[in-house]
Amino acid sequence: xxYPEPIQEFIENIALIDxxxxxxxxxxxxxxxFQPPAIEKPYPAENRVPGCESEVYTxxxxxxxxxxxxxxxxxxxxxxxAMAMAQLLLEGLQNHPPALANLIDEDLVAKTFGPELSMGKxxxxxxxxxxxxxxxxxxx
Amino acid sequence: xxxxxxxxxxxxxxxxxxxxxxxxxLDNSNVIIVESNEDPLxxxxxxxxxxxxxDWTLDLNDPLxxxxxxxxxxxxxxxxxxxxxxxxxxxxxxxxxxxxxxAFWVFHLFGHTNCSIMDGGxxxxxxxxxxxxxxxxxxxxxxxxxxxxxxxxxxxxxDEVIAHVKKQGQLVDxxxxxxxSGARTHMADxxxxxxxxxxxxxxxxxxxxxxxxxxxxxxxxxFSELAELxxxxxxxxxxxxxxxxxxxxxxxxxxxxxxxxxxxxxNVKNYDxxxxxxxxxxxxxxxxx
Numbered sequence: 341x342x343y344p345e346p347i348q349e350f351i352e353n354i355a356l357i358d359x360x361x362x363x364x365x366x367x368x369x370x371x372x373x374f375q376p377p378a379i380e381k382p383y384p385a386e387n388r389v390p391g392c393e394s395e396v397y398t399x400x401x402x403x404x405x406x407x408x409x410x411x412x413x414x415x416x417x418x419x420x421x422a423m424a425m426a427q428l429l430l431e432g433l434q435n436h437p438p439a440l441a442n443l444i445d446e447d448l449v450a451k452t453f454g455p456e457l458s459m460g461k462x463x464x465x466x467x468x469x470x471x472x473x474x475x476x477x478x479x480x
Numbered sequence: 481x482x483x484x485x486x487x488x489x490x491x492x493x494x495x496x497x498x499x500x501x502x503x504x505x506l507d508n509s510n511v512i513i514v515e516s517n518e519d520p521l522x523x524x525x526x527x528x529x530x531x532x533x534x535d536w537t538l539d540l541n542d543p544l545x546x547x548x549x550x551x552x553x554x555x556x557x558x559x560x561x562x563x564x565x566x567x568x569x570x571x572x573x574x575x576x577x578x579x580x581x582x583a584f585w586v587f588h589l590f591g592h593t594n595c596s597i598m599d600g601g602x603x604x605x606x607x608x609x610x611x612x613x614x615x616x617x618x619x620x621x622x623x624x625x626x627x628x629x630x631x632x633x634x635x636x637x638x639d640e641v642i643a644h645v646k647k648q649g650q651l652v653d654x655x656x657x658x659x660x661s662g663a664r665t666h667m668a669d670x671x672x673x674x675x676x677x678x679x680x681x682x683x684x685x686x687x688x689x690x691x692x693x694x695x696x697x698x699x700x701x702x703f704s705e706l707a708e709l710x711x712x713x714x715x716x717x718x719x720x721x722x723x724x725x726x727x728x729x730x731x732x733x734x735x736x737x738x739x740x741x742x743x744x745x746x747n748v749k750n751y752d753x754x755x756x757x758x759x760x761x762x763x764x765x766x767x768x769x
Binding site: 360361364372456457460 | 518519520521522524525535536537538574575602603606674727728730756
């Protein structure tokens, strides 16, 4: 089953890039387009993504159109990979019905970043995907 | 032990250089600056001008088996960096130099000991608003002749750790307290740290790796603070053989560096098999508090 359209398009495009430096640049651009929400500290521990060393927090609610209102904080200016993953999830799910999160799976991290992530980094990003999916599906 | 040249009193102060020293040596042809990160995007987003990237997966690990690169691979890597056997390699990176220390350790397996860590790492350089570049560094490829990798002095393997445990030797578990205690902190259905069993190697002392670092700027703590942490609080003897471990040997490379170069422990090894090997092995003893 394909991912939500913007995500599917992104991973199909990045899969066509053989050059690592070029692939990294696409991900950097994705990470730099991430706009942090205006949420004041301290962030609640229950919103923290477990295992993510970049200290990522997520909130998923419904807006007035009963579609997803997702907010993600990456509390680390060096957390570029987490920002890229967050931005990709936002592009795929923000303002869409919660059930669309059913199309997200853990393979998204490997399909986005390739096989070169450390175990810890991979776990953190996978947990970000899992947490957003779980929070969204609770609202479905 | 502290003086003007060694204000923090380290046993081997030459193993650390400051961000200011690096800034003053950017044009020093004998100094090769290497960035090594966990996050694969950081280097390309901006690095110290002229710094090379050494990626732990692509450059330091064997692509097939769980091991490090061999002599040929190391020679090829050093040639790419334009290094000679006299080159002074200065490592820095993200996560308080966690991966930089790992690269430093791997370089020592090949006998390239003219290496330093830039104290405070990438974040300190950036916080000091020092220059960053996205330009690819240039180096004339060199001819580098390396010895065969020698694992015997600073790398511990499983059987050696088993013997060490039987002798009640010193072990330092540098993982988080939750990993050390065996508490399941992972999400449902995700194996705890990639291992079937949780807990720690019997007799290990828990000293999370990041305790060696000042949280405000990522620099290493002073000799006296480190001695308090490892020797006074945990009763570790610098003269006794010591083995550090974590999950796959990267965080413990950071502690290995602190023990060996900053505190001057005489015989420290990094068990890179670490918990992913120990916690998955059949029949090995495990301790839980």
